[in-house]
Amino acid sequence: MKRYLLKRLLRTLLAAxxxxxxxxxxxxxxxxxxxLQSLSDNSGLSTPSAAEQQAAERQLIHRLxxxxxxxxxxxxxxxxxxxxxxxxAANQYHVWFSSxxxxxxxxxxxxxxxxxxxxxxxxxxxLPLTLVAAVVAIGLAIQVSTWLAKPGRGRRTVLTTIxxxxxxxxxxxxxxxLLLFANPDALLLFPAYGLGxxxxxxxxxxxxxxxxxxxxxPVVSLVMVxxxxxxxxxxxALQHERGTDYATTARAKGLSEAQVIWRxxxxxxxxxxxxxxxxxLPSLVAGAVIVEMIFALPGMGLLLAEAAATRxxxxxxxxxxxxTLVRLAAxxxxxxxxxxxxxxxxxxx
Numbered sequence: 369m370k371r372y373l374l375k376r377l378l379r380t381l382l383a384a385x386x387x388x389x390x391x392x393x394x395x396x397x398x399x400x401x402x403x404l405q406s407l408s409d410n411s412g413l414s415t416p417s418a419a420e421q422q423a424a425e426r427q428l429i430h431r432l433x434x435x436x437x438x439x440x441x442x443x444x445x446x447x448x449x450x451x452x453x454x455x456x457a458a459n460q461y462h463v464w465f466s467s468x469x470x471x472x473x474x475x476x477x478x479x480x481x482x483x484x485x486x487x488x489x490x491x492x493x494x495l496p497l498t499l500v501a502a503v504v505a506i507g508l509a510i511q512v513s514t515w516l517a518k519p520g521r522g523r524r525t526v527l528t529t530i531x532x533x534x535x536x537x538x539x540x541x542x543x544x545x546l547l548l549f550a551n552p553d554a555l556l557l558f559p560a561y562g563l564g565x566x567x568x569x570x571x572x573x574x575x576x577x578x579x580x581x582x583x584x585x586p587v588v589s590l591v592m593v594x595x596x597x598x599x600x601x602x603x604x605a606l607q608h609e610r611g612t613d614y615a616t617t618a619r620a621k622g623l624s625e626a627q628v629i630w631r632x633x634x635x636x637x638x639x640x641x642x643x644x645x646x647x648x649l650p651s652l653v654a655g656a657v658i659v660e661m662i663f664a665l666p667g668m669g670l671l672l673a674e675a676a677a678t679r680x681x682x683x684x685x686x687x688x689x690x691x692t693l694v695r696l697a698a699x700x701x702x703x704x705x706x707x708x709x710x711x712x713x714x715x716x717x
């Protein structure tokens with residue numbers, strides 16, 4: 369098992385290195401020309417001389433490290449020959465990657481604040497939203513799927529409702545909940561936006577309750593969109609396992625249908641569903657971006673929207689790095705859960 373997980377970990381690290389290297393090239397392609405253009409536009413207000421403009425550009429290029437070679441080795445051309453030159457650690461990629469390993473993602477173009485600090489402040493609101501939605505969606509999916517796996521009335525009606533809900537986009541669900549339950553002309557049961565009054569006079573318990581109260585509709589929106597895929601996959605796997613020989617033998621021993629499901633079929637049916645975690649967790653993060661924009665929550669959604677509108681490329685690149693790491697971590701988590709759920713994988717490692 370350790371050998372299997374170690375191989376998967378090495379593959380994950382290699383994939384992460386490749387993706388962040390591509391992000392480095394994109395940052396040099398997109399953000400650097402934008403900064404030079406911004407410098408030219410801002411300096412145009414005071415009409416500096418050509419010498420002052422060139423001095424400001426040289427200062428910016430030196431601050432960004434653009435006066436260094438791009439990579440460890442470069443191909444240089446002379447009058448008659450072409451040769452490779454080794455630059456060692458004095459190159460743009462080494463400086464950028466070393467800063468990334470220290471958690472330094474650069475500074476925002478808007479307010480010059482550290483990107484990691486800016487993203488961290490936004491994650492204080494996005495993480496509770498996504499984690500609560502994930503726990504609720506997985507818990508409900510297990511309960512609904514096991515109920516649908518049992519013969520009985522109402523099964524077809526529930527499945528039809530789930531299939532219909534699976535076809536509705538997230539922004540439609542969130543907007544409908546907002547208009548129905550946070551509308552003075554309909555049902556004003558929940559707040560329409562924000563995360564509370566943030567009053568300093570409130571106790572910590574009251575502030576937590578107010579925070580949870582404002583998260584009800586955003587969490588319900590994410591759960592309603594995430595639930596159908598999980599239920600359909602798990603219910604189909606349970607139906608398949610119900611027809612196996614070992615399930616028939618368990619019924620012949622006198623076990624009830626619920627006992628057959630929970631003691632025998634559920635663990636095997638869970639294996640195909642584990643692959644959905646790879647898509648489920650990153651999709652929750654992406655869905656949280658939409659939900660936060662609709663409900664005006666100061667999380668990653670609002671941050672990335674403002675960064676895209678103002679061309680704040682360091683913040684956008686930081687968001688891409690975060691999403692990449694979440695997806696790779698979800699894949700690694702899926703591999704670990706597979707090993708725990710199916711002992712045969714340990715033998716195949």
